[in-house]
Amino acid sequence: MRKDYLELSELLAMVKEGVADAFPDKYWVKAEISSWSPRSNGHCYLNLSESLRGKQVADIRAMIWKWQFPQLKAFFEKETGQTLQAGLTVLVRVQVNFSELYGISLFIDDIDPAFTVGAQALEKKKAIERLTRDGYMDMQKELALPDLPYRLAVITSRTAAGYGDFRRHLLENEAGYAFRLDLFEALMQGEQAPASIVSALMEAQEGAYDAILILRGGGSEMDLACFDDYDLAVAIATCPVPVVTAIGHDRDFHIADMVANRFVKTPTALADLFLDACAVQDAALDALEVRVRQAVADRLSGMARRCDALSGRIRMGLLRRVHTGEQVVEQRIARIRLGLSGRFSALVRLSDAAAHRLQFAATARLGQEISALALKEALIKASDPRNILGLGYVLVTGRDNKVLKTVDRVAVGDRIGVRFADGSLTAKVDAVYADTHDKENIA
Numbered sequence: 001m002r003k004d005y006l007e008l009s010e011l012l013a014m015v016k017e018g019v020a021d022a023f024p025d026k027y028w029v030k031a032e033i034s035s036w037s038p039r040s041n042g043h044c045y046l047n048l049s050e051s052l053r054g055k056q057v058a059d060i061r062a063m064i065w066k067w068q069f070p071q072l073k074a075f076f077e078k079e080t081g082q083t084l085q086a087g088l089t090v091l092v093r094v095q096v097n098f099s100e101l102y103g104i105s106l107f108i109d110d111i112d113p114a115f116t117v118g119a120q121a122l123e124k125k126k127a128i129e130r131l132t133r134d135g136y137m138d139m140q141k142e143l144a145l146p147d148l149p150y151r152l153a154v155i156t157s158r159t160a161a162g163y164g165d166f167r168r169h170l171l172e173n174e175a176g177y178a179f180r181l182d183l184f185e186a187l188m189q190g191e192q193a194p195a196s197i198v199s200a201l202m203e204a205q206e207g208a209y210d211a212i213l214i215l216r217g218g219g220s221e222m223d224l225a226c227f228d229d230y231d232l233a234v235a236i237a238t239c240p241v242p243v244v245t246a247i248g249h250d251r252d253f254h255i256a257d258m259v260a261n262r263f264v265k266t267p268t269a270l271a272d273l274f275l276d277a278c279a280v281q282d283a284a285l286d287a288l289e290v291r292v293r294q295a296v297a298d299r300l301s302g303m304a305r306r307c308d309a310l311s312g313r314i315r316m317g318l319l320r321r322v323h324t325g326e327q328v329v330e331q332r333i334a335r336i337r338l339g340l341s342g343r344f345s346a347l348v349r350l351s352d353a354a355a356h357r358l359q360f361a362a363t364a365r366l367g368q369e370i371s372a373l374a375l376k377e378a379l380i381k382a383s384d385p386r387n388i389l390g391l392g393y394v395l396v397t398g399r400d401n402k403v404l405k406t407v408d409r410v411a412v413g414d415r416i417g418v419r420f421a422d423g424s425l426t427a428k429v430d431a432v433y434a435d436t437h438d439k440e441n442i443a
Contacts, residue, residue, distance in 0.1 A: 162217020
């Protein structure tokens with residue numbers, strides 16, 4: 001028996017018609033973007049899914065046409081400040097479509113950015129309740145910043161404009177306060193930012209810092225959503241070093257701000273926090289200097305008064321001592337003068353007696369010297385050769401004109417000189433006789 005059947009295309013055409021009849025309108029659907037694939041042809045293909053207690057319970061293909069995709073993406077990112085990508089929970093307007101070749105899919109033509117922001121606000125509320133329940137909200141508040149914090153660890157991106165503003169404002173301050181800044185780089189937005197900041201925080205707390213600073217410098221709500229992360233908040237709360245945050249502008253307030261030791265709105269305000277701390281200590285030192293100067297001045301004034309009084313007493317005492325001393329000196333001078341007068345008279349008498357004795361001794365000595373001199377004069381005259389020659393003696397000189405005192409210096413044939421009292425002559429030696437043996441020959 002022949003069975004009735006339909007061609008597959010006929011069946012799917014019926015399904016397509018039924019789908020079109022069942023879903024004639026467009027519907028707002030809440031779902032998570034589980035995959036995301038923009039194509040070079042301009043279309044964007046993605047998968048929307050739903051999970052329940054960690055298990056996926058629904059999944060469907062979706063598509064954004066190329067003439068709608070750029071506008072939807074730009075609109076979402078402008079309103080939320082976050083990139084449209086996988087992992088986000090979104091509220092999109094879809095049209096159900098059935099294709100005989102590709103099956104059921106959804107065409108997306110609109111997106112509600114406020115829903116995504118609202119969902120994050122709900123997550124933020126839950127995180128705050130959990131942190132409060134677990135006792136993390138006030139842990140950092142129990143830590144105290146030093147009175148003069150200057151060793152600072154900074155967690156941020158090196159290229160962040162807020163970091164540059166912070167450095168210039170802090171390090172180029174007019175008062176000349178000095179600080180030590182060490183940078184620990186981290187991602188400051190996106191899904192990976194919380195883990196990156198926690199890693200930098202763990203590294204920074206190993207150093208000897210007075211405070212750890214987390215700064216960014218503002219952005220959209222979606223850009224700053226990473227600072228509402230529960231794990232990041234726990235890491236900040238349990239850090240043993242005071243953590244100070246400067247994440248956004250005046251309208252922003254995040255969980256990281258709530259659990260931190262303290263927070264300020266901007267990087268410039270953060271720099272002012274530490275400059276003000278230095279200024280407070282500077283003012284305290286100035287006040288202390290004034291008090292010290294006043295105390296020293298008062299002490300010196302009191303000492304000057306005491307010195308004046310003491311000087312007066314010393315002056316009176318010295319005058320009395322000087323007067324007494326003058327009297328003693330005058331008495332001693334009188335005694336010395338009297339003693340010296342008596343001593344001088346005795347010395348004069350002794351001097352006169354000594355002078356008399358000296359004169360007598362000198363006269364006697366002079367007479368002795370005159371007698372001795374006369375005797376020597378007589379001896380000199382007696383020994384004058386001329387006187388001896390006058391007695392008949394002669395003076396014989398050799399060939400060298402020296403006086404001959406012995407015949408040993410004379411040889412036969414020598415010419416000798418003979419000096420008499422009234423003249424002299426020369427002679428030639430014919431013979432030389434020595435000692436008594438020769439005296440007979442002479443006779």
